[in-house]
Amino acid sequence: MEDNVVMNAPTLPSKRREVEAGSRSESTSKRRRLMPSGYLWILPAMVLCVGIIYYSVGYTGYISTLEWDGSSPVQRSVGADNYAQLFxxxxxxxxxxxxxxxxxxxxxxxxxxxxxxxxxxxxxxxxxxxxxxxxxxxxxxxxxxxxxxxxxxxxxxxxxxxxxxxxxxxxxxxxxxxxxxxxxxxxxxxxxxxxxxxxxxxxxxxxxxxxxxxxxxxxxxxxxxxxxxxxxxxxxxxxxxxxxxxxxxxxxxxxxxxxxxxxxxxxxxxxxxxxxxxxxxxxxxxxxxxxxxxxxxxxxxxxxxxxxxxxxxxxxxx
Amino acid sequence: MFETRSRSAKIVLQVLVTLMVLPFLFPLVVMVQGSLAGIGWGNYEAVLSRPELPLFFRNSALISIATILLVYACTMLAAFAFSKLHIRGKEVYFWLILAALTLPEVILLTPLFSTTLQLGLYNTYWSVILPLAALQIPFTVLLTRSFMNGIPDGLIxxxxxxxxNTLRAFWHIVLPLTRPIAAAIIVLTFIGAWNNFLLPLVFLQSPDTQTITLLPTFFIGQFNNDQTKVLAAAVVTALPIVIAYLLLQRLFERGLAAGAIK
The missing domain is CATH 1.10.3720.10 (MetI-like)
Structure with missing residues (x-):
């Protein structure tokens, strides 16, 4: 029994469906036309998640190499000094x-x-x-x-x-x-x-x-x-x-x-x-x-x- | 689970569980008792007459509702596509979203602080709504996708x-079937948004936009550290969510349990 959703590894249901679709030629052409739309559906979630979270992580990584007070225009690059100081x-x-x-x-x-x-x-x-x-x-x-x-x-x-x-x-x-x-x-x-x-x-x-x-x-x-x-x-x-x-x-x-x-x-x-x-x-x-x-x-x-x-x-x- | 054959065993178990829950009740009793100390209900009158109180409530409600709508819409669309539509490299996108599950919000502070300042979003609801939604979506997409995997492809x-077309199938067939998981999404997002403290603390500096989680700290300043009024304020701010929980008890429990049980 698999009752643990949190750790579930993603499966690949899309492959299976493609095979099924191939056997029904009538719906195949329709499906083809619909296929690209999958991207549009995940777009809002991707924009929010990647746009905010990955952007922030990247930005944080960059800031971590600076000596900066967060608002002044003066930023001094210090390389890995912050990390050395941290340890x-x-x-x-x-x-x-x-x-x-x-x-x-x-x-x-x-x-x-x-x-x-x-x-x-x-x-x-x-x-x-x-x-x-x-x-x-x-x-x-x-x-x-x-x-x-x-x-x-x-x-x-x-x-x-x-x-x-x-x-x-x-x-x-x-x-x-x-x-x-x-x-x-x-x-x-x-x-x-x-x-x-x-x-x-x-x-x-x-x-x-x-x-x-x-x-x-x-x-x-x-x-x-x-x-x-x-x-x-x-x-x-x-x-x-x-x-x-x-x-x-x-x-x-x-x-x-x-x-x-x-x-x-x-x-x-x-x-x-x-x-x-x-x-x-x-x-x-x-x-x-x-x-x-x-x-x-x-x-x-x-x-x-x-x-x-x-x-x-x-x-x-x- | 525990078998109690004899009458005395039954009583022992009942007494044991009663003693065990008392510490959970204790802080709530102290809070209510403290809020009635001194001038009694007068503390509540003093707190309720402050114009900030309805304002903070309205702000929290607006932020929670907007976050829930945003999370719900993004989650449903994305989970449907991840479960039922064709996307090249689907698992890559899915893992990109999943990896964000582990992210502590404190990491977002500095980048979002300077970005919201530049975009003029600082001190607006959006500076809290957008990160809240972004942090919530990975978990809700994970839950909803595995729920939608249980909906037979044949229906669509x-x-x-x-x-x-796909949109009609989604709207008329998939959405009505996802009500149980929708309830979980709404409850989880509501608790997360209503109770969040760090994001409003950093991004909302003006009392016009501040939320109820900042209220006790705000009143400590306003009432000159008068503990009875601070506790009365705490009771007043705790009541709505306690009432919501009592009314929707099953929904709350199912919503939270959805994280671990299929």
Whole structure:
């Protein structure tokens, strides 16, 4: 069963149709006349995509060889200097480390929670719709809308500390976002809150396709609940897990809204990500050339990971 | 999935899932509670009386609608051609669009910034609509093409034999069959456009064109960091999309699930 649309390699249906058309000479002449029109149909999408995205990538590549503030007419070509500087930049490496830790933990927690919620809500519990709505609502709320609440909750006098004090854990109370040791874990927690609904919905839909007979057979063979989940359900939702892995990698590399709005990358760069660092260099600091070099590195990383996941998942399947 | 034979097992599962969803509810409760602190509903009156609020809403709505229309039209046309028409080197074009799937939007900032300035598009809706649509189209084309591959070619051939041209076959036969995937496209694009923060942050500097995602930051300045009013503003801006989700719950879930399930 191929249930994984995201990674599907394109097929070549056009060849087959040509052969079919050849056998029906009456429609062939008509078809010939219609053939060129295929280009016109894809033209709007190509113009938008290629026109904006490829143009921008090319332009960014060019800017990355400049020393430029983005608006003045003075541009100085510096060759690969921006890239050389980047590899010596401790904040760049800090951003890479933050992104890696952030990805591993948020992916693991979201996947585990998504599977658990999906399995429980496919079981015999009441008020399923209520639980589904509660888990899913964060997905539709923009981080920018929620940021003021989160800054308050995790503040020194915030609700989290109040709860901790109420249950006698005062020694844990803490300015969560102002301490560089806890700022990144706090942002991970907020990210998990935001996106678990999405992994849950994807797994919920995928588990709906697992055949009840297979589960029944496992039960008759004496497998318990967790054993069934691990050995029967998980392998059959593998396509979904790969799709989520892909979304999480790209999502981690893109991370901008949550750190920018809640901690501004601080304290002391402890929550700096590639996205926020590119923004900081390009807009407030006006080091446009350096920001562009960072952008190109980000693009290379995103493409490399996407291709790796894609190739490895296809090799495993065959 | 989990089998619960005994009554106690049922109760344990129900209690467990209830405890597990509480943290998801917590920030929302804090937001609503905080917005009612101090002068209570007065916070909402203060926020709703600001002339910027309807303006920001209108801007977000216009940007979302234009993006949805653009994405829908481009996606349907391109996916139909990729699935059913002859194009020489089709897969090359298809991969050109697909490669853009991985692209983080932050990469577009500098080139688009100087380009929109030169073209006089800076501070206009188009400076946000066009990149939003360009970033959305790769994913929707991928989804829609595989959906259209499921529509039998015979249907279109039959229409042609009856004398319909490609455009008529597309309009009268293919489009009505693509309603489920159209719903997914609309929902995905709506969430992406309505919630986008980075593009408006960079390209929309005048309050005339700014969107609701910039509203909390805007009100932090306006209300002198009065947290209760900022939270009231957050609730007011969150409500439309929460209501839209509650009304169209199945549609939202199907739309997002369409990404991973055929």
């Amino acid at each position: 010596r930049d401790p904040i760049f490496w800090q951003a890479i480390r933050n992104t890696a830790v952030f990805f591993v933990i948020t992916f693991a927690v979201q996947t585990a929670l998504g599977i658990l919620f999906a399995a429980i809500l496919h079981s015999n519990v009441r008020l399923k719709v209520v639980y589904k709505v509660i888990i899913f609502v964060p997905v539709v709320l923009a981080p920018s809308i929620m940021a003021p609440s989160f800054r308050q909750i995790f503040g020194a006098n915030g609700q989290l500390n109040q709860v901790l004090e109420a249950v006698g854990l005062d020694f844990l109370a803490h300015p969560w976002l102002a301490d560089s040791a806890t700022a990144l874990p706090t942002l991970m927690l907020i990210t998990v809150w935001h996106w678990t609904g999405l992994t849950f919905i994807l797994y919920f839909a995928a588990m709906g396709q697992v055949e009840p007979e297979v589960l029944e057979a496992a039960r008759i063979d004496g497998a318990g609940n967790l054993r069934t989940l691990w050995s029967i359900v998980l392998p059959s939702v593998r396509g979904t897990t790969i799709a989520i892995l892909m979304l999480s990698i790209i999502g981690a590399l893109k991370t901008f809204d949550i750190p920018y709005l809640i901690t501004l990358g601080g304290p002391n760069y402890s929550t700096e990500f590639l996205g926020t660092y590119i923004y900081r260099q390009s807009i407030p600091l006006a080091n446009v050339g350096y920001g562009a070099a960072l952008s190109i590195i980000l693009l290379v990383l995103a493409l490399a990971f996407a291709i790796t996941v894609n190739v490895r998942s296809q090799r495993k399947e065959s | 051939e039959a229409a042609r034999i009856d004398g319909a």
